[in-house]
């Protein structure tokens with residue numbers, strides 16, 4: 290073993306990215322499901338205390354990438370690091386304390402219907418610290434205040450709007466005071482105003498809790514509002530990363546098409562072919578440009 294200063298002594302396969310600047314890193318991760326290769330060698334470092342937005346079309350592997358960061362999925366090839374520790378090879382038992390450093394707002398941020406808001410948020414505290422966690426009520430109220438929902442503390446999830454449910458799920462995700470917060474499509478399914486409340490909360494949590502945030506989305510308004518740093522995935526690879534300005538100015542056809550919300554010629558041709566073979570007169574193809 291040739292450990293270098295600042296590196297974990299058991300880390301014989303030292304990461305190439307600078308760990309002090311990026312608490313979460315993946316290197317060359319490859320992941321397939323059956324014959325579908327979803328991630329084709331993804332290398333990324335997520336800067337500390339900043340918000341990184343991961344963009345890309347549906348199905349390009351954003352959620353799969355996110356799940357690797359907390360060991361919910363394991364790569365076939367490549368490595369995943371949290372701080373100086375390689376985590377993709379850890380047992381579930383050794384992963385547990387690392388997962389605790391992460392708050393995860395899942396795409397289906399399901400609350401438990403059988404519990405009220407208070408109990409939903411107290412759930413991770415009780416799981417970790419037993420039936421009567423220290424200062425439970427204060428901790429629950431603090432995170433509910435953060436998301437502006439202290440007034441619904443004893444409501445049942447079914448009494449809340451979709452946007453409020455997301456905010457409660459977010460309060461639950463941060464009740465253990467994570468160092469990193471992962472958001473999977475936090476604004477999907479919300480109207481623009483409720484989506485903007487979530488954007489504001491992402492900014493607020495970054496400031497007040499000083500967390501490193503990683504936001505997966507295909508919502509461009511949200512992306513440009515919250516991002517300090519951006520990454521675009523396409524067909525399982527990183528096509529561009531950098532500050533938002535780099536994206537705004539990008540000449541890359543894949544990136545600029547995505548930002549303009551345009552399908553590629555290839556995709557349009559495929560649709561037109563189907564349309565014209567299904568409807569011999571190609572009645573609809575004139576409308577597709």
Ligand SMILES: Nc1ncnc2c1ncn2[C@@H]1O[C@H](COP(=O)(O)OP(=O)(O)O)[C@@H](O)[C@H]1O
Nearest residue numbers: 322325327345346347348349350351352353354
């Ligand atoms: N557990 C799984 N088993 C099989 N296929 C999966 C699984 N998870 C994701 N996939 C497939 O991987 C691809 C990428 O999925 P995902 O990361 O969820 O996309 P998105 O970028 O929309 O989040 C999709 O084709 C999806 O069907």
Ligand SMILES: [Mg+2]
Nearest residue numbers: 351352396473
């Ligand atoms: Mg997804």
